[in-house]
Amino acid sequence: MYANRVLSGMRPTGSLHLGHYHGVLKNWIKLQHEYECLFFVADWHALTTHYDTPEVIQDSVWEMVIDWLAAGVDPSQATLFIQSQVPEHAELHLLLSMITPLGWLERVPTYKDQQEKLSEKDLSTYGFLGYPLLQSADILIYRANQVPVGEDQVPHIEFTREMARRFNHLYGREPGFEQKAAAAVKKMGSKKARLYEELRTRYQEQGDDEALESAKALLNEQQNLSLGDRERLFGYLEGGGKMILAEPQALLTVASRMPGLDGQKMSKSYNNTLSLREDAQSVTKKIRTMPTDPARVRRTDPGSPEKCPVWQLHLVYSGEDIQTWVRAGCTSAGIGCLECKQPVIEAVLKEQEPIRERAKMYQESPSLVRNLIADGCEKARDLARETMRDVREVMGLGYD
Known part of the structure; x- marks a missing residue:
């Protein structure tokens, strides 16, 4: 219905790291020039797993928005807002819950998967079971038809399409x-x-x-x-009735290749991250103390780049010439591990420098950030109200 409307959100559960930058934010920055984009802070979603530590959410919201702005997300190109400030999301979620078969929610692949991964938390809650439906409401309320997701999230988009189809089938028959x-x-x-x-x-x-x-x-x-x-x-x-809710498409994003300091995927749960705005001294120290190929006990021992977590960072940050130098130097013991790490340190700091610089302006002026978000919330609400007017009317709740 809207050839070019994109919706994407992030949960505020801690400071963003370079994995978020390479996996999500760089893509957002590209999309904002190609589509009408809505990017939101998914604070209600954060409560589905962090309901017992709300302070984590509160502390993270504004810092996360600063991270977005510092990375290059442009509020004049995209609408930035906070989910809970647009109560229509909750209303649509409630109304959709009236027609959602329980089996549909229980078979969403991430439901069992997340329960197992986060076994230390009690996730046998109504909110956790219903979070794919809240995600559907987030998308459908804006009639967004493009949602950037990784492979693992495609079932959520398919679920949203099924919800839109079911809703349109039940309520799309208007008189005449x-x-x-x-x-x-x-x-x-x-x-x-x-x-x-x-x-x-x-x-x-x-x-x-x-x-x-x-x-x-x-x-x-x-x-x-x-x-x-x-x-x-x-x-x-399609021979049906009026399409009240639009069926979204998954806009597949390339999986981030951003490795952490130990070679595993960069993730807070592995404690192997570099924060988006981490200070230069800390970044330097973390990379200098990264583990390397265990075969290189002494400086004179040759190594194998494939067995070294630092090589994974070279694949992201170094050009062919440096990669060739590293491979030759490592396998012949011609360079030491600290020498090998230096180009990575320089490349990471170079990437972070403009981000830290842009962040300063927003850190020094919190009211600027709050005003940008207030404007975004207002724009988002206008779009959401439009959808809810139609939804209420077909569900027999249009009392205007």
Whole structure:
């Protein structure tokens, strides 16, 4: 329905590290120039697993927003907001919960997986079971049709698509739908109306998926259709009713290759991170004391880069020339481990320098950050209210 609206969120559960930067933020920075983007602080989501330590959330929200801004997320290009400041998310979550089969929630792959991973926490809660539905409400409330996710999150997007389909099937039958749809087709002008009807017939009679995609593209180009008419025509295409909630697509993101200080994936739970804005002295010390290939007990012992966590960082930060120098020097014992680590230290500090610099302005002016978020919350609420008006009306709750 909206050819270019992207939604993505992050849970505020501690300071961001370089894994977040390479895995999420660099992608956001790219997307904000290509799509209409909404990026939100998922504070309610953080409560599903941190309900007993709310101070972690409160302390992290503003620092995380500063991290976003310092990394290059631009509030003039994207809408930044806090989930709990847009109560319509909760209302849609509640209304969707009325029609969500329990089995759908229990079969979301991450449900059992997370319970096992976080076995020290009591996650047999209603909130934890329902968090994929809250995630669906986050997406559907903005009629976002592109959601950047890694492979492991694709089932969540599929679940959201099923929820949108179920909702539209139950509530998309408005009185006089066929007549209203026919009237909307005429508004497209005779040439485009004829093309729309041809594509619709090809899809409905021959199951031609290309015709369906072409018809959707045609609708997205129409400037003179109201939101309601456009939704009707999307529904009319597939022989259903009015499409009240849009089905999102997963925008697959490349998995981050950012390794931690021990060679495992960079993660707070492994205690192997470099924070986004960590001071230069600390970064230098952490990298200098990284473990290396166990075979290199003495400076004169040759080693193998593949067995060394530092090599993993060279693959991210070093060009071919330095990688060649490292491989030759390590395997021949021509260079020591501290020499090998120096280019990595310099590259990390160079990457962090503009981030730390940009962060200063926001740290020195907390009101600037709060005002940016207040503006973003207002913009997000305007979009959310629009969806909720339609949802309430079809569910028999439109009392205006």
